[in-house]
Every structure is written in C-alpha cells, then in structure tokens.
Amino acid sequence: MTHAPEAEAPHVLFVTLGCAKNEVDTDRMRSLLLRAGYGEADDTNDADAVIVNTCSFLASATSESVERTLELAEAAREGVRELPIVMCGCVPSRYGADLPSELPEVASFVRADEEDGIVSVMDGVLGRESVVPAAAGAASGPLTQPLRTVQGASAYVKISDGCDRFCSFCAIPYIRGRYASRPYREIEREVSALAREGVREFVLIGQDTGIWGEDLGEGDTLASLLTRLGEVVRPYGAWLRVLYLQPEGMTDELIAAIRDVPEVLPYIDIPIQHCNARVLRSMNRTGSAEEFSALFSRLRREIPDMVLRTTGLVGFPGETDEEFEELLAFVGREEFDYTSVFTYSREEGTAGARMSDQVPEDVKLERTQRLHDVAEELGFSATASHVGEVVDVIVDGLDTDGEVPELIGHAWFQAPDCDGAVHISEGEAAVGDVVRVRLTEAFCYELEGEIVHGDEGGEAA
Ligand code: SF4
Structure with missing residues (x-):
C-alpha cells in the first residue's frame, strides 16, 4: 500500500522505543496518518511534528523514553520552525495524569488505548483539517483494509493486548489493561493482505499468546487460530512463529497444532522467569522445575527438531542464593537455545515493589551476569550446531x-x-x-x- 501525501502535507517523524508490540502500534498510527494525507519524515529537519511511542515496562525504559523526548524537544528548540512532540503509548498509559505538568515540552499525550484517534490528535496539534475524516474514526468501527505498512518479509502481528495475570514484578497489566484478544477476522484480514504484499513470516505476539480466544467466547483457541492462519498463508509458502507462550497455556491441542500445521515453525518461546516453586508463587506465577522439565521433555519428544527460547528473571525479592543456583542449574540442564536474562526492577505500583526483602543491587547484578554467561554458552553452542545445514x-x-x-x-x-x-x-x-x-x-x-x-x-x- 502506498499513500502519496498531499503537496503541503505535514510530515511526521516516528520514534519507537521498546518492544515489537510498540512497533506494531506505531505502524498502525503511521498507516492511519498516511491515509489521512500526512507524510512521513526521515529526521527532525524535514518533520512538522514528532510522535514518540514510548515504553514503560521497566523504570529504565520509562527514563529512556522521557530522555529521548527531551532530546527531541531540545532539537526542536534549536530548529528553525516549531516541532510539536506527541508522546504516545506506555508512558502516558502509566503516568497519564502527572505528565502535562512534568513534561510541558510535550504538545499532547496519547494513551495506548487512544492511539486509533491519532489523526484527530495530530490535526488538533497542527491546527489542520483532516482530509480523510473517516480515518480518524478507526476506533469506532472495523476498517476494511488492515493498517500496516510493513517493509521486508517479516511482520509482527498483534493477536491480543493487555494481560490478566498480574505477575507481581510486572507493570504491564496496569499499563495495557485487561487481556483482550483481537477477533479472528481482523487478524486474518491483516495476515492475508500482508501475504499478498510479499510478507513471508508472521510473528504472532501479545502479552500472553497462549490464551488467545478465551475471552471471545466463541470456542476459539490459539491452536484453532494457527490451523486457520496456516491455511491462509499456505499458498504463499509463509511461516508462522508464535512468541510469549506461558507454560500453562501449552495444551495438548496447541502442541498438536505446532507439530502438525506445516506453516507453524517449531520455535517455542516460553518465558518461565524462574523454576523454583516458592519464587514462582511469590511472583504470582505457577509451576516448578519438575513441571517445566516434564513439559520441555514432552515438547522435545513430540516436536523433535524444535528450538526452545525462554526468559529468566533474577533478583526477585526474597530470592535466596540457593534458589538462584537452582535457576542457574535448571537453565543449564534444559539447554535452552536462547535465554533472555532480566534483572528484577522494583516497579512502582506492583506487588513486588512493596515486598520487604528486596535483593541488594550488587547481588542482583552478579546473578544476572552468571545467568547471562550460562545463557550465552548455550546459545553459542546451539547456533554452532546449525553449521552444515x-x-x-x-x-x-x-x-x-x-x-x-x-x-x-x-x-x-x-x-x-x-x-x-x-x-x-x-x-x-x-x-x-x-x-x-x-x-x-x-x-x-x-x-x-x-x-x-x-x-x-x-x-x-
Ligand atoms: S504474563 Fe506476567 S510478565 Fe507477562 S505481561 Fe502478564 S503480568 Fe507481565
């Protein structure tokens, strides 16, 4: 899809911080604005406005988002013309009410759930009359064309937003709200249109992909989604990859779909965070080393050439040396192909932040490094094992x-x-x-x- 901007159309610079889900959200805002006659700028010199799509997953991500916004504001002050900055996404969702007084440099704040109204916001900020008023009303009804502007052969497809799990270290449910699956028809329309345009890999994302469909009340499951999307992308020879599965979401039906739908890659991403049952309970999660081992053995048996990715979170309040050693040994034993390592961060508003037994910073960092070393050794050897293929x-x-x-x-x-x-x-x-x-x-x-x-x-x- 190409959208030629009007001759004097304002050009917007998009700056995206954070995860793939934010990339998808920026993509949607970009598509809405291009449809409404806006152009896209490559840098601040040819921009009439900037949209910063922010991340607030961790305190460090929030700081980075604010710093980047202030840098842009500084660049705007030094420039020859006014350059209003609009801050979108997770930071406004999390800190909305406090922001106007703390960041007077920003012209407007748009929460993640308000982003479909971006055209009206930009029209207001730039004092412009929208040339395609309907585009601004995306939130009021389904669009006939998917809102994507993907370049290249891989595309992230968001199948849900929000999360109901309330893990005690995580601020996402407070930022993104309750879990909401995207309806099948909407996902299918987006995937088919992108496949027609040349996309050959669809990476399905959401905060908790395994429970997709449960809230739609129509008997939909992730397994049924994969089966149906497999048929949609089959004529194009495209791949389906699923990220962010939770261990308890690995049902028989889902394992069978990953194994039997040829388009679904045998790439399994299950962020366990920890393996010690006490730590997991304290994190408001379920499972244990034994349960996870049984699950991974089963997956290896049923999906022989699979690749396994996980995430470990170290330094959660109350994590003892022994509990950390358990996690270290577990990751080594399970031989994950890829392991992301996160250091616990005391996130405002979460249950974990209120716990009294916070782990000292130097201990957290030392544990992070040790798990990172194990992850790296496993990852390098998993990578090398593909030589010759x-x-x-x-x-x-x-x-x-x-x-x-x-x-x-x-x-x-x-x-x-x-x-x-x-x-x-x-x-x-x-x-x-x-x-x-x-x-x-x-x-x-x-x-x-x-x-x-x-x-x-x-x-x-
Ligand atoms: S599953 Fe837990 S860690 Fe993941 S987004 Fe939901 S609350 Fe956060």
Missing part, C-alpha cells in the same frame, strides 16, 4: 558494517530482532526474498552461509 533464510537487508556489503537475513530458528542473524557471503538476492542457504560458519549468535540453488542443498529446513 541448508536452511531457508529470509533476506532482511544489506549489512554495510564490514569491508564489503553483504546480505543479511534470518533462518527459521532465529526470531527476527532477537536471536542473531545469517550473513550471506555468496549469492545474490533482494530484500524480502526467501533463499536457501548452506550454513558454513558460526560466530557467537551469528551464522555465515552461501546461497545454494536448485537441488544443491537437498531438502530445505
């Missing part, structure tokens, strides 16, 4: 960091933006192509390979 790789772009520019992409076992990349030293392709690559070398989380043609490489993985 011939796999399908989605070409993401051109890497110009080295002496000679080379194509860069990612394989099925690498989620885009998080698990490393494949550098293609030999062969030609365009961004967005899916090519077969023989993997020849590994460096940390990165792989190198060359494009093979025809039957050279045997079966594509």
Whole structure:
C-alpha cells in the first residue's frame, strides 16, 4: 500500500522505543496518518511534528523514553520552525495524569488505548483539517483494509493486548489493561493482505499468546487460530512463529497444532522467569522445575527438531542464593537455545515493589551476569550446531558494517530482532526474498552461509 501525501502535507517523524508490540502500534498510527494525507519524515529537519511511542515496562525504559523526548524537544528548540512532540503509548498509559505538568515540552499525550484517534490528535496539534475524516474514526468501527505498512518479509502481528495475570514484578497489566484478544477476522484480514504484499513470516505476539480466544467466547483457541492462519498463508509458502507462550497455556491441542500445521515453525518461546516453586508463587506465577522439565521433555519428544527460547528473571525479592543456583542449574540442564536474562526492577505500583526483602543491587547484578554467561554458552553452542545445514533464510537487508556489503537475513530458528542473524557471503538476492542457504560458519549468535540453488542443498529446513 502506498499513500502519496498531499503537496503541503505535514510530515511526521516516528520514534519507537521498546518492544515489537510498540512497533506494531506505531505502524498502525503511521498507516492511519498516511491515509489521512500526512507524510512521513526521515529526521527532525524535514518533520512538522514528532510522535514518540514510548515504553514503560521497566523504570529504565520509562527514563529512556522521557530522555529521548527531551532530546527531541531540545532539537526542536534549536530548529528553525516549531516541532510539536506527541508522546504516545506506555508512558502516558502509566503516568497519564502527572505528565502535562512534568513534561510541558510535550504538545499532547496519547494513551495506548487512544492511539486509533491519532489523526484527530495530530490535526488538533497542527491546527489542520483532516482530509480523510473517516480515518480518524478507526476506533469506532472495523476498517476494511488492515493498517500496516510493513517493509521486508517479516511482520509482527498483534493477536491480543493487555494481560490478566498480574505477575507481581510486572507493570504491564496496569499499563495495557485487561487481556483482550483481537477477533479472528481482523487478524486474518491483516495476515492475508500482508501475504499478498510479499510478507513471508508472521510473528504472532501479545502479552500472553497462549490464551488467545478465551475471552471471545466463541470456542476459539490459539491452536484453532494457527490451523486457520496456516491455511491462509499456505499458498504463499509463509511461516508462522508464535512468541510469549506461558507454560500453562501449552495444551495438548496447541502442541498438536505446532507439530502438525506445516506453516507453524517449531520455535517455542516460553518465558518461565524462574523454576523454583516458592519464587514462582511469590511472583504470582505457577509451576516448578519438575513441571517445566516434564513439559520441555514432552515438547522435545513430540516436536523433535524444535528450538526452545525462554526468559529468566533474577533478583526477585526474597530470592535466596540457593534458589538462584537452582535457576542457574535448571537453565543449564534444559539447554535452552536462547535465554533472555532480566534483572528484577522494583516497579512502582506492583506487588513486588512493596515486598520487604528486596535483593541488594550488587547481588542482583552478579546473578544476572552468571545467568547471562550460562545463557550465552548455550546459545553459542546451539547456533554452532546449525553449521552444515541448508536452511531457508529470509533476506532482511544489506549489512554495510564490514569491508564489503553483504546480505543479511534470518533462518527459521532465529526470531527476527532477537536471536542473531545469517550473513550471506555468496549469492545474490533482494530484500524480502526467501533463499536457501548452506550454513558454513558460526560466530557467537551469528551464522555465515552461501546461497545454494536448485537441488544443491537437498531438502530445505
Ligand atoms: S504474563 Fe506476567 S510478565 Fe507477562 S505481561 Fe502478564 S503480568 Fe507481565
């Protein structure tokens, strides 16, 4: 979809901070504004306004969001024309009422659940009459066209928003609200339109993807969503990847869908956070090392070549040395292909922040480093284990960091933006192509390979 802005259309610079879910939200706002006749600016010099889509998952992310906004305000002050800044997303959702007095540099604040009204906000800020008034009313009814402007061959697709779990370390339920699944029709429309436009990988995201459909009351489940979306993307040879599954969401039906729907990658992302039952209960989560081990053994049995990703959170209030050692040993034993490590952060408004037995900062950092070291060793060896394979790789772009520019992409076992990349030293392709690559070398989380043609490489993985 291309939208030519009007000759004198105001141009908006989009700055996105935080996670993939924010990328999707920015994408939606961008699409709404382009439809309403706005243009997109590449930097502050040719912008008439800036939208900063913020993150507030952790206190550090909130600070970064505010600092970035203030930097932009400073740049605007030094520029030759007015450059109103609109702050969107998680920071306004979390701190809404306090912000106007604390950040007078910002022209308007838009909570995450108000972002579909971005056109009216920008029209108001810039004193402009909307040329496509209907676009501003997206929130009032379903749109006939999906609001996406994806470039390249991978697209995040948000299947839900919000979370009902209230893990005691996490502010997301207070920022994003209660869990709400996107209706199937809306997801299907978006996926089919993007597949027609050349997208070859759909990364399904949400705060808790495993329970998708439960709140829709129509018997929908993530397994049924995957089965139906598999049929939608089959003619295009596209992949489906699911992130952020919770252990208790791994039902028989879902495991069967991941195993049996050919388009669903055997890439399983289950953020366990911890393995000690007491710590998990204190986190307001469920499970234990034994339960998780049984689940992962079963997954390995039923989905033989699967890749497993998890997240560990260290330094939660009350976590003892022994409990941390348990987590360390567990991660080593389960041999996760990829493990993200988070240091506990005392988040305002959460139950964890009110707990008295906070772990000292130096202990938290030391534990973070130790778990990170184990994760890295496992991740490097998992990456190296793919050398010699011939796999399908989605070409993401051109890497110009080295002496000679080379194509860069990612394989099925690498989620885009998080698990490393494949550098293609030999062969030609365009961004967005899916090519077969023989993997020849590994460096940390990165792989190198060359494009093979025809039957050279045997079966594509
Ligand atoms: S599942 Fe827990 S950690 Fe994840 S978003 Fe919900 S409350 Fe936060």
